[in-house]
Amino acid sequence: MTDSPTPDLPVIVHMERALYDLAARLSTAPDQPTLRRLCEHLHGLDPYDRDRIAPYQLAERLGLTRRLAVDLCVIAARAGLLEISYQVFCLGCGAAEYDYGVLDQVVSGAYFCTVCRRERPADLDDRVEVIFRLSAALGHVRPDPYVDLQAYRRRYFSPHLHFSEPVASALAAGLRGFLALAPGERATVRLELLEGRSLQVLALDAHLVAQIEADHRGDGPREAALHLSAVGIDPPHQHAAPGQLTLHLENQRDRKIGVILRCVDWERVAALYREHPPTVDPYLSARDLLTHQRFVELFGASASLPELRLQIQRLTLLFTDLRGSTRFYLDRGDFDAYYVVREHFALLQGIVRARGGAVVKTMGDAVMAVFADPRDAVAAALDMQEAWSPWSASGLPGLKAGVHHGPALVVNSDGRYDYFGQSVNHAAALQALADGGDIYLSEPVLEASRVREEIDARRHNIEPRELALKGQQAPSLVYRVHQRGGPPAS
Numbered sequence: 258m259t260d261s262p263t264p265d266l267p268v269i270v271h272m273e274r275a276l277y278d279l280a281a282r283l284s285t286a287p288d289q290p291t292l293r294r295l296c297e298h299l300h301g302l303d304p305y306d307r308d309r310i311a312p313y314q315l316a317e318r319l320g321l322t323r324r325l326a327v328d329l330c331v332i333a334a335r336a337g338l339l340e341i342s343y344q345v346f347c348l349g350c351g352a353a354e355y356d357y358g359v360l361d362q363v364v365s366g367a368y369f370c371t372v373c374r375r376e377r378p379a380d381l382d383d384r385v386e387v388i389f390r391l392s393a394a395l396g397h398v399r400p401d402p403y404v405d406l407q408a409y410r411r412r413y414f415s416p417h418l419h420f421s422e423p424v425a426s427a428l429a430a431g432l433r434g435f436l437a438l439a440p441g442e443r444a445t446v447r448l449e450l451l452e453g454r455s456l457q458v459l460a461l462d463a464h465l466v467a468q469i470e471a472d473h474r475g476d477g478p479r480e481a482a483l484h485l486s487a488v489g490i491d492p493p494h495q496h497a498a499p500g501q502l503t504l505h506l507e508n509q510r511d512r513k514i515g516v517i518l519r520c521v522d523w524e525r526v527a528a529l530y531r532e533h534p535p536t537v538d539p540y541l542s543a544r545d546l547l548t549h550q551r552f553v554e555l556f557g558a559s560a561s562l563p564e565l566r567l568q569i570q571r572l573t574l575l576f577t578d579l580r581g582s583t584r585f586y587l588d589r590g591d592f593d594a595y596y597v598v599r600e601h602f603a604l605l606q607g608i609v610r611a612r613g614g615a616v617v618k619t620m621g622d623a624v625m626a627v628f629a630d631p632r633d634a635v636a637a638a639l640d641m642q643e644a645w646s647p648w649s650a651s652g653l654p655g656l657k658a659g660v661h662h663g664p665a666l667v668v669n670s671d672g673r674y675d676y677f678g679q680s681v682n683h684a685a686a687l688q689a690l691a692d693g694g695d696i697y698l699s700e701p702v703l704e705a706s707r708v709r710e711e712i713d714a715r716r717h718n719i720e721p722r723e724l725a726l727k728g729q730q731a732p733s734l735v736y737r738v739h740q741r742g743g744p745p746a747s
């Protein structure tokens with residue numbers, strides 16, 4: 258089968274209704290015309306595009322903000338129209354060998370890139386792209402990747418990494434063919450081996466690669482054989498004399514394999530690559546999804562993987578708390594205090610959502626939220642102080658906030674994504690230093706792009722301080738951000 262059948266229309270209509278029903282139950286949701294546009298767009302896609310819906314590209318196609326496009330995809334996934342897929346891809350070569358249906362399955366730490374033949378980090382910031390595809394329940398069948406090289410590339414390489422023209426043409430000039438081998442199938446190919454170049458035999462779907470060096474070492478054979486099995490490729494490395502080579506391939510696996518044959522001048526490619534590095538399109542990373550409020554609300558961590566530990570290199574954490582709330586509870590009584598705290602949560606949650614972050618949890622009167630971009634977190638903290646100031650002016654407890662940026666582990670906390678590590682403790686300790694009305698920032702936050710501008714535009718002062726944070730021996734340089742006393746100097 259080469260093409261997906263057109264999804265059964267009644268099924269789609271039924272699913273669309275599920276989408277509208279779900280949106281109607283959400284407290285904030287894209288409006289009906291926008292949902293309708295998404296559905297119409299999905300109808301019009303070809304089987305390949307249905308298989309790879311990238312939210313940022315969708316935003317461009319439909320003229321939406323990226324945030325709204327992610328929101329639409331997440332809601333559509335919850336309603337059953339779309340499936341989420343997490344694709345680990347290599348920023349060196351673009352190979353996208355690993356594809357998971359659940360975030361929890363993503364390899365932790367590092368993985369081995371078959372093309373680059375080296376370990377690559379698999380952190381959620383840069384290496385894991387979130388894509389959506391039309392749900393199998395709607396009759397979508399994934400396009401056959403073995404039809405030809407183009408189909409294979411669409412499945413196993415990221416479309417977001419673009420080689421420069423010189424690199425792309427050097428790679429294209431070295432291409433010697435593509436073949437798909439059924440289980441047990443043998444094939445023989447004849448090709449020209451150029452001296453000094455090596456032939457790369459690459460089966461990305463099976464994570465296998467072999468190299469045949471074209472040189473006169475031992476006057477190597479003009480014939481070579483390769484066996485691709487479940488345990489590897491045999492032999493992974495051999496020599497052959499330059500000139501005509503007869504290559505015998507055998508698929509000993511129980512599933513189909515696609516094989517790319519390339520005879521490339523790798524040294525030249527590497528030099529060109531250094532001189533003209535590839536460019537990468539913006540894409541939705543797993544970190545970006547985890548810091549999206551809607552995803553956090555609608556999807557949880559898998560109960561089957563309680564030991565989840567995934568690394569995020571660059572996460573911004575925001576903690577807030579109400580200052581002196583114990584006194585306030587005593588003065589007002591539980592009933593009144595509870596009402597105020599509830600209102601304050603709703604206010605803060607609305608701000609986090611509007612600034613593109615996600616509330617991880619609330620603890621007592623405290624809120625913990627995560628953001629992909631430090632500037633959004635600082636803007637949210639400033640919004641919070643601004644929104645809360647009339648309340649604190651009326652005698653309610655002041656709001657304190659701390660923001661830190663650093664690496665953190667994503668963990669599974671009873672079916673919810675939570676965060677763990679020193680950065681989390683640091684953000685909480687900053688918040689603990691703050692007084693009502695203050696925001697404390699760490700240095701990485703203040704030095705992040707456009708943060709100072711944001712603070713300045715909001716007419717707040719930045720005051721450096723050397724303070725000992727909870728749990729730390731030596732004092733740290735922290736920054737207190739607070740409203741300017743008088744009108745700004747003009």
Ligand SMILES: [Zn+2]
Binds near residue numbers: 351373374
């Ligand atoms: Zn690679």
